Amino acid sequence: MKNTSLCYIQRGDEYLMLHRVKKEKDENRDKWIGIGGKFEPGESPEECMLREALEETGLTLSRWQYRGIVTFVSDEWGTEYMHLFTADEFHGQLKDCDEGELAWIKKAELLRLTMWEGDRIFLRLLDSGEPFFSLKLCYQGEKLVGAALNGKSL
Secondary structure: OEEEEEEEEEEOOEEEEEEOOOOOOOOOOOOEEOEEEEOOOOOOHHHHHHHHHHHHHOOEEEEEEEEEEEEEEEOOOEEEEEEEEEEEEEEOOOOOEOOEEEEEEEHHHHHHOOOOHHHHHHHHHHHOOOOOEEEEEEEEOOEEEEEEEOOEEO
C-alpha cells in the first residue's frame, strides 16, 4: 500500500490543476488532478504535500487545511491512502511541471474535465465544506464500482 498526498491550491474561485500528459506509464495519464505525489521515507502527510507542491509548481504554501483521507482500491494499481488537502495562501512563481500542464481552472468548470469519477465525489465534498472525511473508492480498471463516505455506502 502506498501513501500519497493531494492538494487543491485555491486562488479566488479557481483551483490549480495538473493535466497529466507528460509521462507514458502514468496511472493518471490524460486526467486532471490536484498537486501531489508519493510520501518519501519519514514524511508526514503535511511534509509530503508541501514538498510536492513546491516541486511540481514552484509555490510555497503558507496556509492549508487537511481535509480528508481517500482510500483507493484498484484491481490494477493496488491500494493507496491519499491524504487530501486544500491550500489558499502561497508565494513564489509558478513554474513548468515535468509531470503535465498546470492551469488555473474555475471551480464551476472542474467537473467538465477528464478525471477519475471518484475525484468528482471528493471535489463536491471539498466544495460543500464537508468536515474531515474518510472516503473509500473502489475501481475495476477505470470504472468506479463502489464508494463509501465515513463507512457508509454511497
